[in-house]
Amino acid sequence: MIQKSFSDSSEQVLLVEDSKTFGRIMKRRLENDLHVSVTWKESKADYLAALNQDDARFDAAVLDVNLPDAPNGEIIDLVLSRGVPSIILTGSYDPNLRERLWEKRIADYIPKDSVQCIDNAVNMTRRILRNANTTCLVVDDSRTTLHYIETLLCAQGYKVLTAANGKEALAALNDHQDIRLLLVDCTMQEMDGATLAQEVRKIYSPDKLAIVGVSNADVPSTSIRFLKSGANDYIKKPFQIEEFYCRISLNIDMVLQFETIRTLAYTDFLAGVCNRRRLFELAEATLAEAGRQRLPVAVAMLDIDHFKRINDTHGHDVGDMTLRHLAGLLKSHFATPDGSRHVGRIGGEEFCVVATGAAAQVMPEACEALRHAVEESK
Structure with a gap:
């Protein structure tokens, strides 16, 4: 049997476990805690069939050593051969098995000796996904x-x-x-x-x-x-x-x-752009560098018209949605990876953009494009 989650996550985790109870718990914990898509298989044959059908790609794997059709850990070599970082689960602690597993270059080895093993497997999977x-x-x-x-x-x-x-x-x-x-x-x-x-x-x-x-x-x-x-x-x-x-x-x-x-x-918790303090720090450094290199500078102040009316009419939740939406438009129109433009929220419904060099020269056009995008927003 193959069970797949319907998560929209792009991260894929493979779970191979023949115990229905343990597999069900592990799958649910991985999905709920890590927000990943989990493919659960109960045997070596299931795994091979899934590969033939889907050519699946996995970012991490949690594997049981002993399966009905692979009692000696054969599933481990199959998964590792595809370059998938693998966490190994086993029903008992065996020093000899432990050494053999480490020689295979597994990611971790977790005995199923307590409920804590589920937490350990979830945490290790989180770490592997982060390591990417x-x-x-x-x-x-x-x-x-x-x-x-x-x-x-x-x-x-x-x-x-x-x-x-x-x-x-x-x-x-x-x-x-x-x-x-x-x-x-x-x-x-x-x-x-x-x-x-x-x-x-x-x-x-x-x-x-x-x-x-x-x-x-x-x-x-x-x-x-x-x-x-x-x-x-x-x-x-x-x-x-x-x-x-x-x-x-x-x-x-x-x-x-x-x-x-x-x-x-450094980040405004609501808008996801620079907060006031960070924007001032970046602006000070940016303007100083522009002065040394004699680069053009542009500063744009932006304010949402009648923002109080939005909060009073539709509630503060809608007001927060409006701020986040505008911040997203600001980032898409102004943010640059080279640091020539910085976007920040000054406070309330006020935002600011600081630009130097070529980015400063096209600031009027960029502001007009933003204004048009706001006009088209529902």
Whole structure:
């Protein structure tokens, strides 16, 4: 039997579980907690049939080790062969099985020994889906180590970049602004990890980029020097895979939590554009840079006519919908990825746009296009 959700989510999770009760609970939790589309199969044959029919693509998988037609974990190899990060569920804790599973490069191994296992599987699935938008840079002058760590990170769904030395790492950081974790060997020849960490910290603070050192050096001062050079953490080789994953997750969680805090602090909670404080900060920096480069500047103030009448006639919920709609039009007409225009809500029904350079020169046309879009809005 194959059961699919009717969620509109673009993220797809595969669940293979022969227990109807456990499968039903797990499917419901994944859909309700993560808002994903879940495809549930109860056997290896069901899985293969679904692939033949749908050529399905999955972003993560939750797999039971023992199935009626695949009692020895055969489903795991099938799913992993398609590059799907996979969480493995098993009815009992077996150290030998655990080691064999980690060798297959699974994402996690969760015994079904308590109700907590469902929470653990849901949380791990959430992490894997999030990892698809999280970039890690691995720096090591050993190709073998570089490939090994890259494989481990890919098993949990991270986007991974690699560099063979410090110079390549600095170039990668310059080219890829979305890197959230730098995993670096401490004892490289051309530029050691501590020196690289010092160079990186001149550009990125610890709350924007985590640096984790990896080394097999037995000298205690290696870790101390690395941490004092600006690193967030240090892992001694050889390491346990589970410890590696825990440390990586903790450091990325810290960076993403700071990112969330900054977003909440800078964004107007209702309109989804810059709040007053953030707009003033951006405007000050933008205008200063425009002055140095002698660029044209434009500032547009926008106000919703008779907004009080909307609230009084239709209620504040409709007023909020109006603000969100206008903010969406503002972002579509003015927001630019290069930072040449900034959109913010000053307060109430008042918005502001600050533009420089070529974006400032076409501000009258952009404002007229916005006015027309508002006129056409119902």
